[in-house]
Amino acid sequence: MATKTSTTPGPAEEGAKSSNMRSLSRAMEVFAELQRAERPQRLSDLARNCGMSLPTTLRILRVLQDFGMVSQTDKSYRIGPAVLPAAKSFLENDPLAVAGRPVLQQLATQTGMSVSLHTRLGFERILVARVQGKAPMQYDLPLGKRLPLTRGAAGKILIAGATDAELQQVVAAAIASGHEEQGFTVEELKSRLPEPGCDYAYSANERVVGVLSVGVALTNRAGRANESMALNCPAEATTEEKIKANVPELRRAASRLSELLEGSVY
Amino acid sequence: MATKTSTTPGPAEEGAKSSNMRSLSRAMEVFAELQRAERPQRLSDLARNCGMSLPTTLRILRVLQDFGMVSQTDKSYRIGPAVLPAAKSFLENDPLAVAGRPVLQQLATQTGMSVSLHTRLGFERILVARVQGKAPMQYDLPLGKRLPLTRGAAGKILIAGATDAELQQVVAAAIASGHEEQGFTVEELKSRLPEPGCDYAYSANERVVGVLSVGVALTNRAGRANESMALNCPAEATTEEKIKANVPELRRAASRLSELLEGSVY
DNA sequence: AATATAGTTTCATTCTATGAAACGCGATGA
DNA sequence: TCATCGCGTTTCATAGAATGAAACTATATT
Incomplete structure (x- = not known):
């Protein structure tokens, strides 16, 4: 009845393990990058810091925004309100x-x-x-x-x-x-x-x-x-x-x- | 100097707007589903509730886990610790x-x-x-x-x-x-x-x-x-x-x- | 007004994401 | 003990999604 708990120490930061689910991995990198910088970020900054093209970054941001993980004011992006219920879920479960x-x-x-x-x-x-x-x-x-x-x-x-x-x-x-x-x-x-x-x-x-x-x-x-x-x-x-x-x-x-x-x- | 702030009311729940970035959208649905149910979820539950195949769901979970958005104990999944820094970022920024x-x-x-x-x-x-x-x-x-x-x-x-x-x-x-x-x-x-x-x-x-x-x-x-x-x-x-x-x-x-x-x- | 910079859309191509099927494995029950 | 079942995992061929170059638009700067 061995219990194996893990939150893989994996990448989590700068690109490391590549291969699987490229688009999702990249999206998570954008998300992480948004947190790293305290200030809201512009599209071009995010694209540059994550090493991906502008269109790709934009598309990722739009999806994340649809789910409330990101919000946008004018041209700057930041973490969105959907992370609050997620954090609550973590703390409670x-x-x-x-x-x-x-x-x-x-x-x-x-x-x-x-x-x-x-x-x-x-x-x-x-x-x-x-x-x-x-x-x-x-x-x-x-x-x-x-x-x-x-x-x-x-x-x-x-x-x-x-x-x-x-x-x-x-x-x-x-x-x-x-x-x-x-x-x-x-x-x-x-x-x-x-x-x-x-x-x-x-x-x-x-x-x-x-x-x-x-x-x-x-x-x-x-x-x-x-x-x-x-x-x-x-x-x-x-x-x-x-x-x-x-x-x-x-x-x-x-x-x-x-x-x-x-x-x-x- | 109009300031347009938005966190698009879009989908956020059950699949709605489809098209763009299918894999990312689906990943976000898995993530949302994990929060919805208080109890930790098994792979097959998640796949069924999100309406996607087992392999796809598994691959999504693995990537989310790499980034700490999900953790796994034995065969059950829950929200991971990476949401805490995200929530902090939201509350501070x-x-x-x-x-x-x-x-x-x-x-x-x-x-x-x-x-x-x-x-x-x-x-x-x-x-x-x-x-x-x-x-x-x-x-x-x-x-x-x-x-x-x-x-x-x-x-x-x-x-x-x-x-x-x-x-x-x-x-x-x-x-x-x-x-x-x-x-x-x-x-x-x-x-x-x-x-x-x-x-x-x-x-x-x-x-x-x-x-x-x-x-x-x-x-x-x-x-x-x-x-x-x-x-x-x-x-x-x-x-x-x-x-x-x-x-x-x-x-x-x-x-x-x-x-x-x-x-x-x- | 002219120029530069940043953001957005289009589109053809590539390679990733996908599910069916096969496989492995542990649990359940006979 | 062995067979069966359910669940998770891997493999693989294929469809189509994700991608970036380029064209285009909007916004800021001079």
């Missing part, structure tokens, strides 16, 4: 998001720290759930935020066992998304990652200055780790020692959630 | 959502009632923003909720000037989505709609028993009304007279928002 909330809540109460749950998507991670701790964590981290795999305990633990080839891609993506400087190398990244054999990651002032964190991966049996859970705390309220003392609790919560996910026969 | 929030906030403070902002999508409307009033409105109405056009002031005002042919489609969609009973007719619907010439709609106990509401449409110059704003209040805290007394304020807020939307040169 995805086992990770649903089962995760109470687990996070309990852990936050136990530890007094903020707890967050991330899913890997391509070469980034996405914040899927979060519960505030006692120390309020001023900086804002809303649901759906795209975060790097290269920084923060919750990111690093997801690439702890990765091959050099994959780390290379991770680094490239982090640079492309502006999370790392231009010259950032795999070697530098490796120096941050947990020692082999260590099942948790630690970070201090890595993604956000003044914040410490520890993170562990959820165990999707028979598959590369795809989700992670982390504790965050402002430096004023904790120390490396103290936050690491919570790793056993964190580990326990993560196992509990992993088991819940296996159990639910979706 | 869409002029309606962005400009709407402060306007709603102010109106809620002024009137003490809950204020909500909706966008038409296909033959439904979607809750895009909401601010609670003093009387807390117990029932939950989260962002992204799909609501009918046939009930509630915010819905009815969006079809106030519609043709019979269109009302017929609205009625069909409302029945299909379970918002209206099987035998519901266009005539019944018409009896609820505001009198011709009246620029606001009123409802009492229509969608939710014990709630009164008034709604007005935003004026996208040169286009069918696509967005609406409404005040809601529990019956204990107001009366038809009292809530209607707020219509001028509501109208004013809606105009203000409409102007903001025109102004922003996106």
Whole structure:
């Protein structure tokens, strides 16, 4: 009764796997490109950035618009309202998001720290759930935020066992998304990652200055780790020692959630 | 300098406009179908409900999964985590959502009632923003909720000037989505709609028993009304007279928002 | 007004998307 | 244990959808 959950880490970013369903893949790239840039985009920008012809891009946009995935004002395009019901559906139906909330809540109460749950998507991670701790964590981290795999305990633990080839891609993506400087190398990244054999990651002032964190991966049996859970705390309220003392609790919560996910026969 | 904003009301639901980009249109239908059913879906269900062959449905799902729009556990599919960043992008960049929030906030403070902002999508409307009033409105109405056009002031005002042919489609969609009973007719619907010439709609106990509401449409110059704003209040805290007394304020807020939307040169 | 730039439509060609059929596989039941 | 069934997956030949060049229109810039 093996349960295999996956949101394939596949392309998700710049064209990679080609072949199947070309037009659909391209449409998804246009859609992704629209999100990447904060500002609304013009047709010609989208076409150029996605590397496709104007007519093709236009046709894609028109269909997406018909379904509300894209809206248009004058000549500029942006994400449309149909994504809201989709997000609602995800938050209400995805086992990770649903089962995760109470687990996070309990852990936050136990530890007094903020707890967050991330899913890997391509070469980034996405914040899927979060519960505030006692120390309020001023900086804002809303649901759906795209975060790097290269920084923060919750990111690093997801690439702890990765091959050099994959780390290379991770680094490239982090640079492309502006999370790392231009010259950032795999070697530098490796120096941050947990020692082999260590099942948790630690970070201090890595993604956000003044914040410490520890993170562990959820165990999707028979598959590369795809989700992670982390504790965050402002430096004023904790120390490396103290936050690491919570790793056993964190580990326990993560196992509990992993088991819940296996159990639910979706 | 006419500003034309549109999220085409087009298909969005059951296949309608066919022709262009068949594979993409079908993919969007699969995606929509996945949201419609709360429960995760099996491949064969999706294929049947969308009226397409198994191989085609499978190929579509695989591509959507590559981009995180869909996730799979064993043999069942559901909406994937990539919709969260998309929703975030919408909420942060869409002029309606962005400009709407402060306007709603102010109106809620002024009137003490809950204020909500909706966008038409296909033959439904979607809750895009909401601010609670003093009387807390117990029932939950989260962002992204799909609501009918046939009930509630915010819905009815969006079809106030519609043709019979269109009302017929609205009625069909409302029945299909379970918002209206099987035998519901266009005539019944018409009896609820505001009198011709009246620029606001009123409802009492229509969608939710014990709630009164008034709604007005935003004026996208040169286009069918696509967005609406409404005040809601529990019956204990107001009366038809009292809530209607707020219509001028509501109208004013809606105009203000409409102007903001025109102004922003996106 | 003239020019340049961006968007849109047309159309012939190519190759992708498609479903029928064959296959694999696990579950159910005899 | 074996046969049967249902569902998912792969293969493959074919139809027709997706594509980009080019022509055309609209909009901005000088």
